[in-house]
Amino acid sequence: MRQPTLEEVAARAGVSKMTASRALRGARDVSAASIEKVKIAAEQLGYVGNQLALSLSSRRTNLIGVVIPSMSNIVFPEVLGGIISGLEGSGLQPVFGVSDYDLDKERDIIRNMLSWQPAALIITGLDQPEETRKLLRQSDIPVIQIMDLDGEPIDFVVGLSHTQAGREMAEAILASGRKRIGYIGSAVDRDRRAIKRRAGFEAALQDNGLTFVSVETSLDASSSRLGRDLTERLLARHPDLDCIYCSNDDMAAGSLFACMKLGRAVPDDILIAGFNGLEITSALPVRIATSTSPRRAIGEQAAQLALAAMNGNRKDLARRIELLAEITLGDAEK
Amino acid sequence: MRQPTLEEVAARAGVSKMTASRALRGARDVSAASIEKVKIAAEQLGYVGNQLALSLSSRRTNLIGVVIPSMSNIVFPEVLGGIISGLEGSGLQPVFGVSDYDLDKERDIIRNMLSWQPAALIITGLDQPEETRKLLRQSDIPVIQIMDLDGEPIDFVVGLSHTQAGREMAEAILASGRKRIGYIGSAVDRDRRAIKRRAGFEAALQDNGLTFVSVETSLDASSSRLGRDLTERLLARHPDLDCIYCSNDDMAAGSLFACMKLGRAVPDDILIAGFNGLEITSALPVRIATSTSPRRAIGEQAAQLALAAMNGNRKDLARRIELLAEITLGDAEK
DNA sequence: TACGTTACCGATACCGGTATCGATACCAGT
DNA sequence: ACTGGTATCGATACCGGTATCGGTAACGTA
Incomplete structure (x- = not known):
């Protein structure tokens, strides 16, 4: 009462295993009559095939x-x-x-x-x-x-290039006149691409004689809750920031929510920047900066x-x- | 220059294929010495095995x-x-x-x-x-x-039970005193579970002699942007709603954002309810109602x-x- | 008529493992 | 010395397909 095999389909169709195989795969060298018989037999038996055998035999998988x-x-x-x-x-x-x-x-x-x-x-x-x-x-x-x-x-x-993406975001932000910039980071021990973006961003800051005013990071995975919490901490210590660069958009959304709770005007008073261009950034009541990753x-x-x-x-x-x-x-x- | 086979590993270890197989699987009936030899040979050849052959032969997959x-x-x-x-x-x-x-x-x-x-x-x-x-x-x-x-x-x-979840949410909302309730829905032709929640919700409304004041739906997949757009439409027609039930939390988040843009106080003025208990609901600047799905x-x-x-x-x-x-x-x- | 071509088909040998079973060697017990 | 048990190993037969190649029948052509 197992799954039927090709052998059984072939037997029922009254042809050889090989012909049945060809018929089902639509290969050449089979008559229309055989194809018909095999298809019917396969249908009746509910034949589904065995990819293991197929792949082992043909030495390629899909x-x-x-x-x-x-x-x-x-x-x-x-x-x-x-x-x-x-x-x-x-x-x-x-x-x-x-x-x-x-x-x-x-x-x-x-x-x-x-x-x-x-x-x-x-x-x-x-x-x-x-x-x-x-x-x-x-x-x-x-x-x-x-x-x-x-x-x-x-x-x-x-x-x-995430280094490049970080650098470009920094340059755009600097060009907009922001100077007192903070950073919040998630999974800082393992999110290598976020690390690269941060490095690129910092390199651009340095080129302009600046550094992050303050940084808050966590080992936890990125989440909007984490973004909100880290932003609250960051702004408690440095209320005068005019921009927060976030490790990604989840963090940035949370950062924005923290600002809203604190009554900070975004983006006029403080600019929030993230990375990815998540769908949600297009729905937020105010806009945040982001790099839309393709x-x-x-x-x-x-x-x-x-x-x-x-x-x-x-x-x-x-x-x-x-x-x-x-x-x-x-x-x-x- | 293909991947080495078990046969090759066995040859190098100076044992039979069968012994090599047993050694690598940690099966019984192999001497410690053989295990050692086989493991070394496998290591040297960079043997990775072939699950196709394994599964076909043993007639079970993982x-x-x-x-x-x-x-x-x-x-x-x-x-x-x-x-x-x-x-x-x-x-x-x-x-x-x-x-x-x-x-x-x-x-x-x-x-x-x-x-x-x-x-x-x-x-x-x-x-x-x-x-x-x-x-x-x-x-x-x-x-x-x-x-x-x-x-x-x-x-x-x-x-x-999504029917039940919809019903319970309706009951909780009604108990909180809301009466003028609207609905926004996404993927209404195919998201069967959202359809069931809505049906459960409507059944509870009916039990209390109510219906949705107004409904806005779309065939598009759920997104916060869609939630925002549908909410704007809904509130344009019915500014007096005191609650919006959304097909899920993505929609609810967008709905909330629309309310914020319109200057509506959430939840006092209008309650937004969704489904799923997405992480983001814990970070939003104001709270929305949701059923946390396990x-x-x-x-x-x-x-x-x-x-x-x-x-x-x-x-x-x-x-x-x-x-x-x-x-x-x-x-x-x- | 003889021959080459084409269409179709099936026997056989794998693919790379594992299951199974029998063989061998060695040891302890009597 | 003989028997039985245990540990270890390998030969063989698959698993369920496909690749390959040779065979047969039917047909067209010289």
Whole structure:
């Protein structure tokens, strides 16, 4: 009473296993009559096939491994959405893993994925340790690293420079005349891209003879609640800030809420800046500054790059695809 | 220059394939010396194994298929987080699919997943059409339906009654004295659970001789922007509403933002109510009402149920696990 | 008539592991 | 010395498909 096998379908259709296989795959060398018989038999038996056998035998899978650091930050599910959409119609099936920003866990996930013989791998970031990189190189499948751009790719990379994004945001903010700038940061021990943005931002400040007036950070994951709490602390100590740069938009939303509670006028009195361009920033009652990360596009392009790389001409493809974050200061508008 | 096979590892260790297999799996009937030799050989060759062959041969996989309707609503990634955590240490690997609330797509995804011979399946909702249910029944693996509770499960169900959640929210709101209530809805053609909440809410209104004063809906997916827009429309027509029930918290947040822009006092003047208890509701400058859905717990319990069901005693397990949503009105507090 | 082509089909050998069972070596007990 | 048990190992037969290749029948053409 197991799932029926191809053998059983073939028997019922009165043909060989091979003919049944061809018929169901739409391969050549089968008569229309056989196709018909096999399809009917498969339908009657409720045949669903066995990808394990298929992949083992044909020595290729339709699997694309995807490793992201987190599920609780909406950005990564959005990247996944992009990947899914980029894979649409290709017959490829993404398989996800979540590393929790833990590089050891990431290595284990990748090792596990490799044992499924995926056709390609999409992983987040460029900061894998040598052990992981070795694993990937040895596997000899296309590896696409996404989200980041600051570093050396194993194979391909689709992303943006977070250092640059941080720098540009700083420059835009400075250009708007703000000078007393604070920073609030989440997951400061592991969110490498946030660290890069902060570094880029600080470098730009330094170029202008400035530094952060004050900084509040936490090891906790980013959340609007954390953004609100850190902002309250920050403003308690430094009420005279005219701008707060946040590790991302979740934090920035919380920061804005703190300002509202405190009766601070945003953005006139104090500018709140984040990163990502989350959907919510377009709904807030006042505008905050943000860099809109092209995360969906990153997912789509990574998927398409994976497809292209699988189809042979791997050396002909660009190793780096840079997508740009678009800055909105928010106070310019309206 | 492919990935090394077990055969090669065995050869290098000077033992048979079978002994190498046992050594790497930690099975009995191998000497310590052999284990040592094999492990070293595997290490040197960078052996990663082949799950396809393993699963085909042993006739079981460590795969758990998971189908969710959307990636862009943070709730579902959170459920996935719960599933991942519930599977932690079990050696089981979740595989995800996104149906976009499309039942045909869901059927295709499920069919595809079944061809990977998963050990269990976790799918969202109870509203699968007969064709899909047949597919699942025939597969004879444990099927866990999640999130909903209003309907007949195929096998197991872990969730909450959305009808009931809607009803309870209505009762709490009525008890607080609100009478002129409006509704804003997203994805009204496909978000079945939101439809059930609304129905429960309306039933409670009716019990009290009331109806929605006004309703604004959209086919678009829920978003705070949509919540804001629909609220603006709603309040333009009916400025005298004292409460707006929203299809979920994303919509509710946007609704709140619209109120803020319009200078309406929340919650005193007008109460905003949503569903889910998203993290952001704890950071907003004013409180909104919400039912906190136990989505992470649902994921965890579904995962554990899957594990339990796989280990044989399937008939002994409870078919329905009800988790409760916890209501906060928001105006009670602070 | 003979021959080449084309369309269709199936036997066989894998793919890379594991299940199963029998073989061997060694030891203790009688 | 013989028996039985235990520890260790390997040969073999799959798992359920596909790749490959050779075979047959039907048909067109020289």
